[in-house]
Amino acid sequence: MTRDEVLSLFREAGAILEGHFILTSGLRSPVFLQKARVFMYPDKTEKLCKALAQKIRASNLGQIDYIVSPALGGLIPGYETARHLGVPAMWVEREDGEFRLRRFELPKGARVIVVEDIVTTGLSSRETVTSLKALGAEVLGVACLIDRSGGEADASVPVIALAQYKVPAYEPDNLPPELAALPAVKPGSRGLV
Ligand SMILES: O=P(O)(O)OC[C@H]1O[C@H](OP(=O)(O)OP(=O)(O)O)[C@H](O)[C@@H]1O
Numbered sequence: 001m002t003r004d005e006v007l008s009l010f011r012e013a014g015a016i017l018e019g020h021f022i023l024t025s026g027l028r029s030p031v032f033l034q035k036a037r038v039f040m041y042p043d044k045t046e047k048l049c050k051a052l053a054q055k056i057r058a059s060n061l062g063q064i065d066y067i068v069s070p071a072l073g074g075l076i077p078g079y080e081t082a083r084h085l086g087v088p089a090m091w092v093e094r095e096d097g098e099f100r101l102r103r104f105e106l107p108k109g110a111r112v113i114v115v116e117d118i119v120t121t122g123l124s125s126r127e128t129v130t131s132l133k134a135l136g137a138e139v140l141g142v143a144c145l146i147d148r149s150g151g152e153a154d155a156s157v158p159v160i161a162l163a164q165y166k167v168p169a170y171e172p173d174n175l176p177p178e179l180a181a182l183p184a185v186k187p188g189s190r191g192l193v
Pocket residue numbers: 023024025070071072073074116117118119120121122123124125153187188189190
């Protein structure tokens with residue numbers, strides 16, 4: 001699947017929002033990819049995650065035992081990508097602000113791919129990788145549908161992105177005036193759970 005095909009699916013779903021957004025990293029951006037509007041559609045989600053599964057397989061990372069995703073955004077693409085890889089899917093969720101594998105047992109040495117929806121700075125991916133390594137997992141990489149960083153995000157392990165889509169993001173004290181003029185909204189779940 002090409003980058004344009006991925007972005008067309010997001011566009012068709014009305015998932016590319018414009019305004020003033022507070023990202024999970026604290027950065028501000030005039031564009032927000034509201035992935036939930038894509039994941040409403042099982043056919044679109046299947047196309048994207050089938051292609052992501054193929055890209056993961058083509059990366060030759062060896063045996064994959066589990067997919068693990070960070071809640072909330074990673075849940076649906078994690079499950080659907082795992083379905084195409086033929087492996088089980090688990091998730092980490094926040095407890096006292098930290099990602100934890102609250103509902104599952106992960107065998108020590110399990111070979112894991114983290115599936116994210118969107119990567120911006122890689123912060124959420126790194127937090128997920130850290131929580132899994134602390135349980136003794138071998139984390140082979142992070143796979144995501146869209147990497148907004150242009151390949152610069154640091155996930156602490158290799159990142160496999162179905163599409164790159166470089167979008168500006170600014171420190172809150174260094175906003176362009178046209179962005180500062182708009183009311184800021186925070187669509188993600190960090191800080192809520
Ligand atoms: O690479 P990063 O800078 O960490 O940004 C990307 C993260 O931001 C979003 O999650 P968010 O915490 O907004 O909550 P959500 O998963 O509930 O949407 C998205 O799902 C990624 O997990």
